Amino acid sequence: MGQTNKSKTQLLTIASFVIGIAVWFAMAKIPAIGAILTDPVTIVKSFWTELTSGRLWQNIYVSLFRVLGGFSLGLAAAIPIAFLMGWYNPIRSIVEPWIQFFRTIPPIALIPLVIVAQGVGESAKITVIFVSTFLVMVISIYQGVRNVDPTLIKAARVLGARDRDIFFEVIVPASFPYILIGVRLGLASAWTTLVAAELTGASKGLGNMIMEASLYFRMDVVILGIIVIGVIGLLMDKGVLYLERRLTGWQELRK
Incomplete structure (x- = not known):
């Protein structure tokens, strides 16, 4: 069946x-x-032209570096801050209003500030993606910590578990699915922010390829860039889904 x-x-x-x-x-x-x-046949021809010239591979590599760099920094910051917010009320009271405030600001609005502070190098592009992914992931992971079944915590305390044991043996495993959801949302946010990040004076990258092609009305290359971003983002999402099935299979057994 x-x-x-x-x-x-x-x-x-x-x-x-x-x-x-x-x-x-x-x-x-x-x-x-x-x-x-542009029709699909023309897109395929443009794909082959860009691929054989080496430009497409170079643009993909540069964009992947920026996306993975900003995403990795965002995840590294989001996990500890989300757990601290969920575990300690004073920290939540201090940090959460600021996160909710900045979450409503589009990352593209930060580009002028980032350029003034960091110039137009790689760090500026990674910073814009970092801010976008961090704000998405920290909220998702925080909600996971807050939604842990209180019965599990009470049961652990009855059995004599200390706060440290409860945190690592109950809170972290129960929140893990939300971390993976945050990773999926963070990756999606990283790719959607890529074009805005590459507005900071980029000479290479998929976003830059799309913008340059649009100036010369090369719509086949524009659509090709959009499709490549979509395909890479989809493959990354499928990879995280695969990990989710492998690493959270114990939840299905509980059900």
Whole structure:
């Protein structure tokens, strides 16, 4: 039964992809739309041209470096701060209002300040992505800490567990699924912020490739850059989902 459902899901996914490509072809044939939405065949040709020239690989590498750099720093900061907020009320009272305040500010609004403070080097781009991913992940992980079943904590105290033991043996494992959710949201935020981050004087990168192509109305390259960002982001998300299934399988057993 499970195998049958899996096969149906795969067939639906393939059908959705085929229908999407067909609709894309049809829309590209409409003159008013086709001037902007280049057809898939032209996109494939542009992909091959950019790939064989080496420019695409270079842009992918540079953008990956920025995304993973900002995301890694954001995750490293989000985990301890989220746990401290969830575990200690005074820290939550001090930190949470500021996080909620900055969370409402678009990362692109910080670009002028970042440029003045750090110039237009790699650190400026990584900083913009760091801020975006940190604010997304810290809230998600914090909610995970707050949503830990109080019964588990009470049971641990009855058995004589100390605060340190409760934190590492109850709070952290119970919050782990929320950490993975935060990672998924953080990666998505990193990629959506990439183009804004590369506004800080970038000469390479997928966001820069899209912006340069738009200046010369090379819509095939613009759409190619958008597709590449989407594909890489999707593959990263699938990777985190795979880890989630492998590392949180114990939750299904509990159910």
